[in-house]
Amino acid sequence: NAGVTQTPKFRILKIGQSMTLQCAQDMNHNYMYWYRQDPGMGLKLIYYSVGAGITDKGEVPNGYNVSRSTTEDFPLRLELAAPSQTSVYFCASSSGDSYNEQFFGPGTRLTVL
Amino acid sequence: DQQVKQNSPSLSVQEGRISILNCDYTNSMFDYFLWYKKYPAEGPTFLISISSIKDKNEDGRFTVFLNKSAKHLSLHIVPSQPGDSAVYFCAAESGGSYIPTFGRGTSLIVHP
Numbered sequence: 001n002a003g004v005t006q007t008p009k010f011r012i013l014k015i016g017q018s019m020t021l022q023c024a025q026d027m028n029h030n031y032m033y034w035y036r037q038d039p040g041m042g043l044k045l046i047y048y049s050v051g052a053g054i055t056d057k058g059e060v061p062n063g064y065n066v067s068r069s070t071t072e073d074f075p076l077r078l079e080l081a082a083p084s085q086t087s088v089y090f091c092a093s094s095s096g097d098s099y100n101e102q103f104f105g106p107g108t109r110l111t112v113l
Numbered sequence: 114d115q116q117v118k119q120n121s122p123s124l125s126v127q128e129g130r131i132s133i134l135n136c137d138y139t140n141s142m143f144d145y146f147l148w149y150k151k152y153p154a155e156g157p158t159f160l161i162s163i164s165s166i167k168d169k170n171e172d173g174r175f176t177v178f179l180n181k182s183a184k185h186l187s188l189h190i191v192p193s194q195p196g197d198s199a200v201y202f203c204a205a206e207s208g209g210s211y212i213p214t215f216g217r218g219t220s221l222i223v224h225p
Binding site: 004031035040041042043044045048050058090092094096100101102103104105106107 | 122145147149154155156157158159162202206211212213215216217218
């Protein structure tokens with residue numbers, strides 16, 4: 001199993017540009033999450049999904065959008081990139097069982113200039 | 114307002130000694146706690162967890178202690194090894210929400 005994969009690994013965007021961060025998992029997990037990690041700030045939840053067709057906002061959703069058309073994929077869309085969105089983005093998935101261990105992807109480092 | 118706090122940004126320990134990482138929480142609805150380990154340029158990986166019905170959970174060199182009355186948990190690593198050098202995140206969940214709240218992390222450095 002590949003686990004959770006994310007592409008791209010790195011990206012530099014200009015202010016106002018758009019992009020989609022891709023995330024896929026092959027563990028048949030119902031739950032998927034997008035986090036951002038800023039230096040010294042821990043992991044902040046952007047959006048999450050409890051299953052295909054269902055998404056919900058997390059703590060910091062502004063400026064982002066998601067979709068969940070399949071169990072495997074959970075892309076994160078940035079429509080108008082701003083310098084405040086410079087961060088490392090992690091996608092994660094979990095089965096939603098009693099222990100809810102999350103499996104994380106390797107991250108995407110995004111810089112907006 | 115931080116509901117999960119890791120007040121020590123960093124910790125330095127000698128190889129072979131015990132590492133103790135602390136985590137405090139404010140939300141009494143949290144009933145499940147997890148620790149994750151993160152190496153640079155990688156995603157976090159799950160380390161160990163504990164539910165609120167227990168006060169201790171052990172897995173090899175790693176033990177998590179939970180003090181519900183103090184709203185405090187700690188991760189003990191014994192003996193510490195250089196490969197344990199990483200950032201450790203504490204996370205808490207409530208009532209089957211499956212939405213964890215993370216602390217800011219503690220960077221552990223284990224010196225040979």
